[in-house]
Amino acid sequence: MQAAASLVLVLLVLGVSRWQKLELEKSIIWSVVRATVQLIAVGLLFTVIFESEQAAVWAWLWVAAMVVASAYVAARRAAGVPGVAVSAFTAIGANVTIVLLVVFGLGILDTEPVAIVVIAGITIGNTMPSTVQAALRMSDQLSEQRGEVEAMLSLGFDGASATRRQSAQVTSHALVPQIERTKVVGIIALPGAMTGLLLAGTDPIDAVLIQLVVMILVLGSVAVAVTIVTLQIARKALTDDLRVADWVKR
Structure with missing residues (x-):
């Protein structure tokens, strides 16, 4: 829930980009999605790695x-x-x-x-x-x-x-x-x-x-x-x- 709530700030950034006609909306969305996927993947890998005997x-x-x-x-x-x-x-x-x-x-x-x-x-x-x-x-x-x-x-x-x-x-x-x-x-x-x-x-x-x-x-x-x-x-x-x-x- 905390992570989802933080998306409010992403919406704020998107709003600023659209208001100022920066044309960064796609880049912002892609960066957030990519970061989310990467961090979840890293978290899962860390779980496997740190619980391993090696x-x-x-x-x-x-x-x-x-x-x-x-x-x-x-x-x-x-x-x-x-x-x-x-x-x-x-x-x-x-x-x-x-x-x-x-x-x-x-x-x-x-x-x-x-x-x-x-x-x-x-x-x-x-x-x-x-x-x-x-x-x-x-x-x-x-x-x-x-x-x-x-x-x-x-x-x-x-x-x-x-x-x-x-x-x-x-x-x-x-x-x-x-x-x-x-x-x-x-x-x-x-x-x-x-x-x-x-x-x-x-x-x-x-x-x-x-x-x-x-x-x-x-x-x-x-x-x-x-x-x-x-x-x-x-x-x-x-x-x-x-x-x-x-x-x-x-």
Whole structure:
């Protein structure tokens, strides 16, 4: 009943779209239907997986599938950037590996199948959009500042030095929203993980501590993923003889 009641807000969005003539009604309906089907399917799969004797194996396979799927989605959304699939896979895969090693290796959380999937899912869910945006923005920055990069190369700078400013700009742009969200958490915004735990009856202090871990992980994971993808794209933007590649638009 709660889920059905939330459809009132969907009707509100549809009304706004129709009123403003945005022509987004089909897209809105499709996204809601798709999300509903996907979440129900995931819920059923989780029930089977976590009740299985091989729950740990299934959890790691699920994480691997999420990494591959996220790299595929990133490649589709940033199709104009050469090698973005490999860059996204490397960035997201390395990121998830680091996060899971920190969380479970340092004993922050118990190594349970549900915790593995949840932490990996939160990490990927937050880093994939940032990875896509970083890839697109890095491509744009290199195109807009191609002359500057070529000038630095002609003066004898190596590839990393010639593209360092563009990489820094993209990384900074990706981190600022995450930093701002971290600043206002608890004052203006109540994050989803903490809210869910509170609604489930978890002790408020425990909910806050778990949310703090999640937020720090998200901030760190975005930084790692964006840095990896920008550096890889910067390398692909230059040829072996240190010229700007043809795919970088003039």
